[in-house]
Amino acid sequence: MWHDGSRPPGLPESLVYPEVPAGAILLGSARRYGDRVAFVRGGEQVTYAELGHRAAQFANGLLDRGIGHGDRVALRMPNCLEYPVAYYGTLLAGAVFVPVNPLLPEAAAARQIADADAKLVVTPPDVPGICSGRSTTPPEVDIDVYADLAHLAYTGGTTGESKGVRLPHRNVVVNTLQYVCWGSGSVPAVDGQGGLVLDQVGSDEEWPTRLGTAVSINLTPWFHAMGTIAGMNALLMAGYSCTLHDRLDPAAYLADAKRLRVTMMGGAPALFAALLNSPAIHTADLSSVRSIGSGAAPMPLEMTRRLHALAPDALISEGYGLTEVTMGATAGPAFASGVRKVGTVGVPTFDTEVRIDGATAPGERGEVCIRGPQVMTGYHNRPDATAEVLIDGWLHTGDVGIFDEDGYLSIVDRMKDMLLYKGYNVYPRELEELLAAQEGVLAAAVVGKPDASVGELPVAFVVPANGAVSPEKLMAAVNEQVVAYKRLRDVLLVDQIPVSAAGKVLKRELRGRLS
Template sequence: MSSNWPPGLPRSLDYPEVGAGAIALGAANRWGDRPAFIRAGETITFAELGSRAARFARGLLAGGVRPGDRVALRMPNCLEFPVAYYGTLLAGATFVPVNPLLPEAAAAAQIADADAVRTIHAADVPRICDGHSDGPIDPPATGLAHLAYTGGTTGDSKGVCLPHRNVVVNSLQYACWASGSLPDVDTDGGLTLDQVGSPEEWVTPLGEAVVVNLTPWFHAMGTIAGLNVLLLTGTTTVLHDRLDPAAYLADAERLRITSMGGAPALFAALLACPDIVRTDLSSVRLITSGAAPMPLEMIERLRALAPEAVIAEGYGLTEVTMGATMTPTHRSGTHKPGAVGLPLFDTTVRIMSLDGDGPVATGERGEVWIRGPQVMTGYHGRPDATADVLTDGWLRTGDIGILDADGYLSIVDRLKDMLLYKGYNVYPRELEELLAAHPDVAAGAVVGRPDPAVGELPVAFVVPARAGVRESDVLDDVNRQVVAYKRLREIRFVSTIPVSAAGKILKRELRAQLD
């Protein structure tokens, strides 16, 4: 594994004792007039973001918000979001992200569960900023930075308690890993990076990256990877309001973007767009994916279309702030298709027997357990649920994975998604990989249908790639590639596969269609 560790970087980082608001302060000081965010022709520079966030923080405090109070942000990705996010952190309040598309009753329940004292919408931000000074503000480092709610893709959503240190640590873990850097602090207490890695390994210097972002900032992947990491690395982010593959590809070529990031659902949409074969992606040096495993066929197509890019997958969940592993992003590192990388700095991953018999042997399947400084302190107001997943500092993820001899992690499936057929374990992802590689399948997902005689039967929901696709043909093509107990028993053609805002398949909705 040593040859795949980022060259020149230690196994453990020195994390400065600063609040998460120091990310905005450091970026404002270092990157100044460089565009931070661009949306519909309007630009906010890093310096402007820092000053507006300071005004927002003072506005919150003047309006009665006190350090430790919870402030809910209910807004889509927009130029007001980072102002409110970093302003909330600078005020010492706790950021509570709320999906703006949630139904009113669900949003109200989440805000009430979080004990939020204020709910902020995009239109509120200029008013809160108005009339307040924009000078330096000390970023507090105590208490919770985020009270982030899980996606609830397999059950009810729970509030994850993440102190400032967690947010700073996880942001630095990914920023340093992706850029070959070490943490640093400027003279004002702002968080910044020192890029010590070889430019032959990490070819994009700090302060020169350009990306198009669609990952929602109310989600953990958006807040950490799509916001904090981009500020730390001085990246210019172009915001798109919705997924329009043709518009994304046009901007990718026009702006000469240096990296692409998102969930597999984003890349599936781009690959399905006819324009992609005519788009020049030679400027792209890094493609990152998270939220769900990338199908192997997708990786191969992206590699052909962006030959200069390193393709890196990461793995995590809200309970580890955002993530715990990442494929090496340096050019000489080993990139194993199907694996989600190595444990990050100061992070340990082990695979535990599903029978409770302790760790499994290398290469065997089991539940993924994670220990590291980014692991949550617990679920808000849910001590029983916390005790179910935290054991002596280890987080039991509920994911089934494999660690190979080089320390690379592969995610096989969700423990709750695994099917039992006559006592045999059936992993839906294995069948989903076969569906993804099928020329007649645009998208597919597999769930179990309860059967009193055998336990569960695998059923596939499939979006056909063209008219006239026959269920029997797809069924036969997939089933001839697996042993008898893993075979699909039924295919249901659908127009779309339901996914969350973060791109994760909502299997509970598919199971409901089987009732």
């Protein structure tokens, strides 16, 4: 499975995952780390013990309202101190967490909430009222960790239509442990009261940041899979103290990194590009950073070099995943002696198989397929869509990848038309349909223009109908109907859209015009 450079020393190739519900992630950490500060936002903070008590109150508040086992609870909120209270409270009540991007236009949010059949929608001001006066003892709820859903997380399809990804409690526990054990040199354990904890068996030479000592700043949205699993669950299990920033302000981020002596920095390459392009980087102190984790888009080689120069003691690694595998499937070695290969997304993590369909030797391209205990059980109410991607236990991702001779994976293309902007999925079909609905548009195609700082910029090629059309007005008309990260960055007028003999748009040719 792994070669010497990617094999975590002192850890087993397969983990033993306790059969506990996802709420045990918080309960174990709340007891273990107690008065340690878990999250800070502005002038407010919450300790591990306080978070455990408030989540229990929220769970009891839900049950008092008749919301419990199997009921969907939609959390429509940005990162805030109320978010983990509502998230873990929902899980402790046996209800199902439905993350909703708070920036979604009302119509899109309403469709998602309706599709999930959410019984309650929670925003930050709702949380104190649900908690008020309730017991701080977690309720006793019977949960089947293999069958009962913990998350119903929405993602887009190739047509831009959102699909609910069904993730049982077992998936959430497994994927959290796969990543936190990989990153900390630990194995899973259970405390005397059924809480999930870690036993850090790896040496401090290989994993110098010990449990209960790490410090970080978080900008990754918790309504994203990477935010929920890596930016919340895994951090709590490892005993992080995490400061929340409401928006990306590079100067403020770098000032806090110095003041707090952060040990870990994580996010998409767009975060690191913004930091490196800030004038404040010239006086920044990142000497305390021991690990830098990147995902959602490839990190350019030059970016890696500059980060190494600024944080010489940091291990820089990338990973790969998607909502259909709860969060992640691969990661770069996170131990000091590991071999990290720039441009790759590492190797499969514990108990995870990755194959390249169509490839017979290293370096050959094919579709990335994944099998493991973190793979979804299917799409919500979409048996046909499920059957298309889940075949004999293997998830067909639609991504094109290659393995090198040492088993390191690189993602080199996408079989689908999806493009990535700052780690967010942008589906061209949605934008194309909005363009086609505009007066004076005969045909339209949207592709991604490579950009080192954000990944890809959505650019439209438009064939005008009779008469002139204004690219600026077209772009404005479309952009007012979509969330910010989906907005078109340019509209180019052309005489025709290139198509194949079968009538399919040749998007590779269009991308070539932008390079």
